[in-house]
Amino acid sequence: MIRKTILSLFLLFILAEYLFAQGTGDIGVVIERNSGSVVIVNTTSHQVVRRVEKLGNLSHATGVFSRDALYFFTFQRDGWINKIELLTGKVVAQKKAGDNAIGGAISQDGKYIGISNYQPGDIKILDSDNLEILKVIPALYTTKAGEQKQSRTVGLVDAPNHRFFFALMDAGEIWAVDTRTPDFPILHQWKEVGNYPYDALMTADGRYYITGFLKSNWVVRLDLWQLEEGPAKVSTIDPNLHLPKVPMYKVPHLSGWGIADGKAFTPMISEERLMAYDLKSWSPLQSVPTYGTVVFAVPRPDQREIWLSFAGPKNDTLQIIDVATQSSVKMLKLGKSISHIQFTPRGEAAYVSVRAKDKVVVLDAYTHQQITELSVQGPSGIFFTNRAHVIGL
Numbered sequence: 433m434i435r436k437t438i439l440s441l442f443l444l445f446i447l448a449e450y451l452f453a454q455g456t457g458d459i460g461v462v463i464e465r466n467s468g469s470v471v472i473v474n475t476t477s478h479q480v481v482r483r484v485e486k487l488g489n490l491s492h493a494t495g496v497f498s499r500d501a502l503y504f505f506t507f508q509r510d511g512w513i514n515k516i517e518l519l520t521g522k523v524v525a526q527k528k529a530g531d532n533a534i535g536g537a538i539s540q541d542g543k544y545i546g547i548s549n550y551q552p553g554d555i556k557i558l559d560s561d562n563l564e565i566l567k568v569i570p571a572l573y574t575t576k577a578g579e580q581k582q583s584r585t586v587g588l589v590d591a592p593n594h595r596f597f598f599a600l601m602d603a604g605e606i607w608a609v610d611t612r613t614p615d616f617p618i619l620h621q622w623k624e625v626g627n628y629p630y631d632a633l634m635t636a637d638g639r640y641y642i643t644g645f646l647k648s649n650w651v652v653r654l655d656l657w658q659l660e661e662g663p664a665k666v667s668t669i670d671p672n673l674h675l676p677k678v679p680m681y682k683v684p685h686l687s688g689w690g691i692a693d694g695k696a697f698t699p700m701i702s703e704e705r706l707m708a709y710d711l712k713s714w715s716p717l718q719s720v721p722t723y724g725t726v727v728f729a730v731p732r733p734d735q736r737e738i739w740l741s742f743a744g745p746k747n748d749t750l751q752i753i754d755v756a757t758q759s760s761v762k763m764l765k766l767g768k769s770i771s772h773i774q775f776t777p778r779g780e781a782a783y784v785s786v787r788a789k790d791k792v793v794v795l796d797a798y799t800h801q802q803i804t805e806l807s808v809q810g811p812s813g814i815f816f817t818n819r820a821h822v823i824g825l
């Protein structure tokens with residue numbers, strides 16, 4: 433009798449494992465900025481699966497996924513990192529790695545987490561398994577007066593050949609770190625590249641690291657292919673076209689640059705337009721008028737359209753630009769404080785944060801019709817697990 437009971441329980445366990453087995457390919461995370469929580473969603477059923485609460489200050493929070501897309505790491509303004517298991521919603525590790533953090537990255541091999549801090553001004557590298565701090569890299573620089581100071585750090589991204597790149601906001605420098613060597617040495621330092629870098633991006637192919645500046649009228653580009661021959665030279669990209677300025681309600685995120693049709697469509701600071709650059713020569717091609725000052729310019733995965741969100745009084749509108757004609761094809765009024773736009777992994781739908789309305793609107797990517805909306809408290813960043821396999825995110 434006991435043997436039969438044990439056998440029955442074993443078979444029941446195996447059956448349960450089979451019936452309830454689940455992958456993470458259609459799982460996503462939405463940051464609930466105001467509540468200190470994240471919401472885990474399913475992008476096949478377009479439903480909220482669970483909420484993970486009591487995570488801390490999620491203002492300006494971002495995150496990355498582990499290589500197996502089982503875990504999500506939050507990078508938070510209060511300096512905390514949370515490691516969340518997506519299938520259970522359990523917080524499996526936590527670490528305070530700063531007092532005022534601005535973002536982070538995961539290394540190419542998935543072994544290390546990097547976090548970028550305003551305060552203290554440094555980069556910290558952690559073990560992705562248990563979040564143990566392995567290395568502190570102070571962002572020290574020398575002023576023209578000969579005084580040594582510590583800079584805020586921004587634009588931390590993962591790069592090919594197991595590297596992290598980041599910029600020193602107060603110093604106007606770019607640094608590269610080797611994550612394959614145990615002591616995580618600084619490989620290269622580029623000095624006086626521009627005034628007040630505020631953000632950066634890595635192109636999807638991993639070739640170019642691009643940094644934007646608040647007080648210099650250009651962005652700079654590093655060609656990582658040149659690093660094999662020694663420190664790469666910094667190239668400046670200047671649009672050479674300047675329209676009347678409007679108030680800078682919000683700084684556009686460089687991670688929101690739209691790369692499509694062999695061009696980079698970049699939001700211009702304090703101007704109501706995108707600038708299109710040729711991806712081979714990085715020469716300016718044309719200016720694309722927009723409804724407002726762009727925060728995010730997100731290409732549909734097939735690159736036929738770019739979806740725009742705006743800052744300031746026009747942030748209730750989503751604009752869709754046709755890449756082929758570079759003209760507006762749709763204007764959608766979804767509610768105040770539209771921010772992040774994220775397409776599902778195969779591009780059939782788009783999730784749009786509407787923070788003031790406490791909702792995420794799910795739209796058909798081709799008809800632009802609403803599929804559904806999800807109740808989310810103060811949503812901001814949206815992250816889907818396909819990002820686990822994209823460099824620079």
